[in-house]
Amino acid sequence: xxxxxxxxxxxxxxxxxxxxxxxxxxxxxxxxxxxxxxxxxxxxxxxxxxxxxxxxxxxxxxxxxxxxxxxxxxxxxxxxxxxxxxxxxxxxxxxxxxxxxxxxxxxxxxxxxxxxxxxxxxxxxxxxxxxxxxxxxxxxxxxxxxxxxxxxxxxxxxxxxxxxxxxxxxxxxxxxxxxxxxxxxxxxxxxxxxxxxxxxxxxxxxxxxxxxxxxxxxxxxxxxxxxxxxxxxxxxxxxxxxxxxxxxxxxxxxxxxxxxxxxxxxxxxxxxxxxxxxxxxxxxxxxxxxxxxxxxxxxxxxxxxxxxxxxxxxxxxxxxxxxxxxxxxxxxxxxxxxxxxxxxxxxxxxxxxxxxxxxxxxxxxxxxxxxx
Numbered sequence: 001x002x003x004x005x006x007x008x009x010x011x012x013x014x015x016x017x018x019x020x021x022x023x024x025x026x027x028x029x030x031x032x033x034x035x036x037x038x039x040x041x042x043x044x045x046x047x048x049x050x051x052x053x054x055x056x057x058x059x060x061x062x063x064x065x066x067x068x069x070x071x072x073x074x075x076x077x078x079x080x081x082x083x084x085x086x087x088x089x090x091x092x093x094x095x096x097x098x099x100x101x102x103x104x105x106x107x108x109x110x111x112x113x114x115x116x117x118x119x120x121x122x123x124x125x126x127x128x129x130x131x132x133x134x135x136x137x138x139x140x141x142x143x144x145x146x147x148x149x150x151x152x153x154x155x156x157x158x159x160x161x162x163x164x165x166x167x168x169x170x171x172x173x174x175x176x177x178x179x180x181x182x183x184x185x186x187x188x189x190x191x192x193x194x195x196x197x198x199x200x201x202x203x204x205x206x207x208x209x210x211x212x213x214x215x216x217x218x219x220x221x222x223x224x225x226x227x228x229x230x231x232x233x234x235x236x237x238x239x240x241x242x243x244x245x246x247x248x249x250x251x252x253x254x255x256x257x258x259x260x261x262x263x264x265x266x267x268x269x270x271x272x273x274x275x276x277x278x279x280x281x282x283x284x285x286x287x288x289x290x291x292x293x294x295x296x297x298x299x300x301x302x303x304x305x306x307x308x309x310x311x312x313x314x315x316x317x318x319x320x321x322x323x324x325x326x327x328x329x330x331x332x333x334x335x336x337x338x339x340x341x342x343x344x345x346x347x348x349x350x351x352x353x354x355x356x357x358x359x360x361x362x363x364x365x366x367x368x369x370x371x372x
Contacts, residue, residue, distance in 0.1 A: 012040050016158050020165035024172060029165060030061035037158055038063055038139065041151075045119055046139040047077065048127070049085060050166075057085055060135070068114030069104060076104055076113075084124040088136050096125035096152040096159070099145060100138075118142030125155045129163040137162065196236050203229040237262060238294065252282050252318075253309060256289045263297045265305050273311035281370050284350055285318050288343045292320040292366045295339060300324025300364065315371050323363040329356055343368075 019033050034046050047062040047069075059077045062070075069076050082103045087093040099121045108114050122140035126133055137159055147155075206229060209222035253271060260267040277285070289307075296305050302324040310317045343366070344354045352370030 012037075012154065013157055013161065015040065016161055020161055024169060026166065026169050027060060029169070030162070031063075033158075033162060033165075034061045034137070035063050041139075041154070042141075043139050043144075044141040045122075046137065048135060048137045048162075050127075050135040051085065051088060051133070057135070066105075066115060066117040066119050068108035068116045071114050076108065080104075084122075084136050084138060087124075088126060088133070093124060093126050093136065096123060096147075096156040098123055098147040098149075098152050100124045102138075102140075121145045123147045123152065123155060125152075125159040127159050127163040127166065129160070129167040132163070132167060134163055134166045191236060191240055196233065196240070199229050199233045199236060203233065252277065252285050252289070255286055256293065256307065259290060260293055260305065260307075263293060265293060265297060265303050268304070268306045270306075270308040272309075277311070277316060278372060281316060281350060281372055284346045284352075284370060285316070285368065288346055288354065288366075288368050289318065289320060291339045291343050295364075296320070296322045296324065299327070311372075315369055318368040319365065321363065321365040326358045326360050326363045328360050329358040329364075 016033055016037060019036060020029060030048050034048055038044065038046050045064050045066065047065060048060045049057045050060040051057045059074060062074065062077065065074070065077070084093065084100050084102075087097075100123070101120065102122055105116050105120055108116055109120075119140055119142050121144065122138040124136055124138050127135045127137055137155070139155065203226050206222045206226035210219050210226065213219040213222055253269065257267055257269065293305065296302075300322040302322055304323065306319070306321040308317075308319045340354075340356065347354045347368055347370055350370050352368065355367040355369075356364070357367075358364035
């Protein structure tokens with residue numbers, strides 16, 4: 001009998017490993033593995049929290065949650081604290097544990113906020129790979145208040161497989177981001193070494209043509225060509241900045257100050273709070289700030305721009321303001337340009353927002369808030 005159980009556990013681990021090794025989309029992988037684990041073990045309900053540091057947790061996967069936990073778009077699972085997360089964060093949860101009474105379920109029962117379908121307890125197991133921890137997996141069934149040591153050992157083995165897969169997927173994502181940055185740098189170098197030099201040569205040739213031309217009409221033509229070449233050079237320098245932001249390694253403030261200087265804008269900078277921003281947040285602020293400063297250069301009719309960056313423990317706020325010509329902006333209408341839409345999209349992808357205030361003749365204020 002014990003041998004049969006051992007064979008069954010090996011089969012389960014093999015099937016889970018195959019699922020984990022095939023996937024590259026973390027959310028999809030976790031959902032599918034959790035669903036499959038519950039099916040082959042005969043358990044009914046499960047959920048996975050990914051936990052970042054000591055503050056944030058995310059409901060990354062769930063299966064057959066009772067109404068008490070799934071109501072209001074899974075609101076009870078996405079807010080407030082619970083015992084398993086608390087124990088994970090303070091270091092007391094180091095292995096599969098038998099058994100946790102669930103605070104979320106207990107609150108639902110006491111407050112009569114929904115049906116728990118007989119689910120009152122769950123086993124909890126941390127997701128880890130070596131010394132790295134990524135979150136917790138909880139599983140249970142109606143009226144089940146005890147897991148055997150064999151069941152806990154199986155859950156712990158599966159959790160280790162999941163933790164290893166999470167680490168692999170995160171490393172793959174980092175490699176993709178590094179590859180993208182390297183490709184941007186290569187493209188920026190190519191543009192600088194080829195197209196930018198050609199435009200510079202064209203500008204010099206046009207200047208020589210102006211000096212050699214024998215008629216006013218021909219001089220004007222060469223002058224027009226020179227102006228176009230110089231304007232194209234300016235656009236090319238801005239594009240190279242966007243691809244390879246010099247100074248971003250020294251922080252978002254240095255990068256945007258350098259970009260403003262390149263655009264011949266005078267930046268009045270105010271910074272409050274000190275924090276090391278996550279790479280994705282810093283890059284998003286850089287791209288949004290680029291777009292906002294470029295709009296100031298093209299449309300505001302002024303070279304004076306106010307810039308502020310305020311960082312707290314849970315949020316960064318960036319403001320870019322000019323006292324230029326402005327435009328009539330209405331929140332209820334669609335954003336008037338692709339650039340403004342891209343700013344909103346970048347912020348939204350990180351759970352943030354972009355607020356735009358502008359009126360014709362009264363300048364423009366762009367406020368960006370992103371959680372950290």
